[in-house]
Amino acid sequence: MKKIIYSTYCLAIVGLFGFISLSAQAEEKEADSHEGHQVSSAADTGAPLPESITALLDQGFKFHGTFNAPGDIQGYALSYNNQPIPAYVPSTADYAIVGKLIDPQGKDVMGSRVHTLVVGPILEAAWSAFEDTRFIPEGADDASHIVYTLTDPNCPYCNALWKSSRPLIEQGELQLRHVLVGVLSEDSFRKAAAILESNNPAIALETHELNFRDGGIGPVTPSEESRALLTRHAQLMREAGATGTPTSYYRDEEGNVQRIDGAVSTDQLRGILGIE
Template identity: 40%
Template sequence: MHDHAPRMMPLRLALPLATGIALAASLPAFAEDWPAPIQTLEQQGLTIHGEFDAPGGLKGYAASVRGQSVAAYLTPDGEHAVVGTLIDAQGRDVSAEPLERLVDGPRNAELWQAMADHHWVRDGDADASRVVYTFSDPNCPYCRKFWQDAQPWVESGDLQIRHLMVGVLKADSPEKAAAILAADDPSAAIAEHYRTGTMPDSEGTDQSEQWVSDNTQLMRDAQLYATPVTFYRNDNGAVHKVMGAPSPDKLRAIMGSDAP
């Protein structure tokens, strides 16, 4: 563990709500267990993580594409698959829980362990019981907003935010991120930067530049393409992800409570 330590909505497939895309089973059967239309989806770029029960005689499949989770449904005849959002009479997405259980949850938990082993800047008390990780770019206005919004919890002593500094938005982002990591007091440096826009006097070092590169590569490997991306644990220990500057409801979820 290392205590150095444009807003984008999650990408979704642009498919009609009700109809999706019907795909004929045009490929021969493979040795895998998935039905032919689901194998066709794999050939088209989806990764299938597991199956789940769905209403109306459909069979659900939890999948991901370009880092985002998506549901596929096999028709009762086993000859076609539909990709998209299936809702019930109350307007609820029936795939939400299966996608969290089969795709997002395991992937987020694995990333949580990887983030702990990278270099990050701590904002808050080192003994704070609640830990949050976020990918931060020094040029990101939404990262600054998240920092500002989180201060009541940080100042209460109950929360520490671990900023993984990355360089993704502008040409000088890696340089600025490396300078913050190389500062005598990185925690004070990031606070001053997000408070006033001021950068530390020190410049980045070869080591801090490598740390920024490692953090940026971790973000890209996780197929995350915008900042901030914030990760937190809920009361059950499950790891969740929030893209962009959190809404008030999402902020309370991240912090685990209302503002102190």
């Protein structure tokens, strides 16, 4: 799978986690908690999870599968707040070491494997959720490329992406589907509601983006419908692993869902999507 493209974007949600080492004897586990973890493990390896891994699951981590790591080490694909977190347990002791496994050249040797086990399913689920929600499309319905993007009305980088996408939309190659969120401020929430509640949301969004530097569309008091939709979109954003806006999603040449974090130029967008 292609790497996630990272760029500048408006930070909305921040998750921090450290380097963790947990002893198998750190604390007693509840019996029912063990049973739940063992069911997940059985589906993957047929064996119970190490005590150190179940300790992480008790702290809110999620288990996605195992993988073989170099040396006498077993890898575990975990996530926290939908962010991929690899954990490694050596055969000599039940301690879980959380973080990247780096080779002598400084390369993250297991990153792609963890991405496949954790991020791939999250991105596929996100794509399905975006298809089923109310989005604002720009561009032809028969465009060769579809991109879903999380757009906050007060995000300058969303505005930059909106501008850089114009040539591809006008070329007929791209349909950009805006999933509106209002996560940066209450004003963002109210402006997103104003766009959604306008007679023509697509025109309202265009007018807002064209006048972004002057404040764009005026905020409104959200209707119950708009409030419910925007609350749902904020939840989808978290579930999709997005930590800021714009975050965009597309399918690559192999049909896998990929993510673009931040604003990219027109040429970068052409290269990412494979548009001539």
